[in-house]
Amino acid sequence: MKQDSSYEQYLKGTHRLGRLVSAAVLVMLLGAPFLIGAVLGVSPDLGAAARGFLSVGLVWIVSGVVEYLVYTPMLGAGGSYLAFITGNLINMKIPCAMNARELADAKAGTPENEIISTLSIAVSSLVTVVVLALGVLLMIPLQPVLQSPALRPAFDCVVPALFGAMACRYYRRNFRISVIPLAVMSALFVLVPSLTSSTSMMIIPSGALAIGLAYWFWKRGQKEG
Amino acid sequence: MTVLEQLNRPELYLICGGIILFIAAVCVVMMVRAWKAGIRLGMDPARMKRTIVASATFSVLPSVGILLGVLALSGSLGTPWPWLRLSVIGALHYETQVAEAAAEQMKIHLGADQMTLEAFATIALVMSACIMSGPVLAAVFTPRYTKKLQGQGNAPSKAKGGFGDQAMVAMFIGMVSAYIGSYIGGFVSGEGRFAFRGSWLPLAVVLVSAAVMAVLTWLSEKKKMQWLDNFSIAVSMLCGMAAAALLG
Numbered sequence: 001m002k003q004d005s006s007y008e009q010y011l012k013g014t015h016r017l018g019r020l021v022s023a024a025v026l027v028m029l030l031g032a033p034f035l036i037g038a039v040l041g042v043s044p045d046l047g048a049a050a051r052g053f054l055s056v057g058l059v060w061i062v063s064g065v066v067e068y069l070v071y072t073p074m075l076g077a078g079g080s081y082l083a084f085i086t087g088n089l090i091n092m093k094i095p096c097a098m099n100a101r102e103l104a105d106a107k108a109g110t111p112e113n114e115i116i117s118t119l120s121i122a123v124s125s126l127v128t129v130v131v132l133a134l135g136v137l138l139m140i141p142l143q144p145v146l147q148s149p150a151l152r153p154a155f156d157c158v159v160p161a162l163f164g165a166m167a168c169r170y171y172r173r174n175f176r177i178s179v180i181p182l183a184v185m186s187a188l189f190v191l192v193p194s195l196t197s198s199t200s201m202m203i204i205p206s207g208a209l210a211i212g213l214a215y216w217f218w219k220r221g222q223k224e225g
Numbered sequence: 226m227t228v229l230e231q232l233n234r235p236e237l238y239l240i241c242g243g244i245i246l247f248i249a250a251v252c253v254v255m256m257v258r259a260w261k262a263g264i265r266l267g268m269d270p271a272r273m274k275r276t277i278v279a280s281a282t283f284s285v286l287p288s289v290g291i292l293l294g295v296l297a298l299s300g301s302l303g304t305p306w307p308w309l310r311l312s313v314i315g316a317l318h319y320e321t322q323v324a325e326a327a328a329e330q331m332k333i334h335l336g337a338d339q340m341t342l343e344a345f346a347t348i349a350l351v352m353s354a355c356i357m358s359g360p361v362l363a364a365v366f367t368p369r370y371t372k373k374l375q376g377q378g379n380a381p382s383k384a385k386g387g388f389g390d391q392a393m394v395a396m397f398i399g400m401v402s403a404y405i406g407s408y409i410g411g412f413v414s415g416e417g418r419f420a421f422r423g424s425w426l427p428l429a430v431v432l433v434s435a436a437v438m439a440v441l442t443w444l445s446e447k448k449k450m451q452w453l454d455n456f457s458i459a460v461s462m463l464c465g466m467a468a469a470a471l472l473g
Binding site for chain 2 (some may be wrong): 013018022023024025026028029033034035040041042044049051052053056061064065067068070072074076077078080081082084086088089091092094096098107109114118119120121123126127129132135138142143147150151152153155157159165166168170182184185186187189192193195202203207209210213216
């Protein structure tokens, strides 16, 4: 692969565009409730909004910081800017980018990974936009089908279905790294059932354990030459 | 005109649709830039096309799941606002929780019967404000953070490959393990510690989905059906979800 300054130029442009777009999206999303309020002839109750923010917002800020620190290395620059403005990280964007990276055999931190990750997140976001736009257009005929009691369990299980498939792919290739985190997490959730309400926070110790194991095996591999 | 009818006014569709269109255009621009940069770097276009096809097929089913979130919220917040939130910045698990907490501050419950226009505007503002940390951090720190990550040797420079790549895989394994562990815990202790009366459906779905994935991987690797790789996740998920519908 040609490694030249054009890639550096591309990265610089990505940062410039990503920062600009992130700022613009922030303004739009924070401005939208005021604009909608103006159309409807009302204003948001700022006192109640501040209380609402204090009651749940702080938790989500901590969660957002953790997500940023953990997922940015997986996604690269372009993928991160896009993923953080398009949302649905755990249930779609991260697994999607990891799947694409696996299929393209791109290694973390390489220009290839940056390109593949950006393509993957962009396509994934566009698919969501199209599916939701079609869904909204066809809401009346679709509503009884999508909300039928027969299909309800299927749509409640999108995330388990996704993680089952991903687990098969990743556990098979990294069995030594997978066994202990899975066993430890299962034991924790069995012994402290209330933890299920904060599963997303448990990703941190689980990930740290898996990284520690991976590092140990990697170091051992380096020593054995 | 009822509150819900007002929340579905065409002007609201225009505002929300305009923002969605802007973000979709950003995705297209980023995709085209990445494609061109890949070509300049000498990447095989077929490999990039494969990424696009695999990511598109991968995203369809989760997107339908997200659409259900729009349907669920549209009963209390109208359709345009949940459409905007879940098309772009939002997340399925986040929106309902924050909307509910904001509604509490307005002394109402999230539902069409108690919703007022002022409550809606307030709830919408809280939903926007609470999830801002991701884009703010991305805008402020990403250039420095990604540079630092590269400086720490994420690039696999040595013959055996750097640790950065394995760290990413390990982090993902940690994430999957946390979720599967929660399904196991939910089944074993969800209705009392070691009662084995909790919901077994998510665990059954994980097993079905993983089993289908194993078969597809076998076909791809042993029977030379590599074209299956692009669809293996989507097909496995579909089978897992079908199992949920049958068993649930």
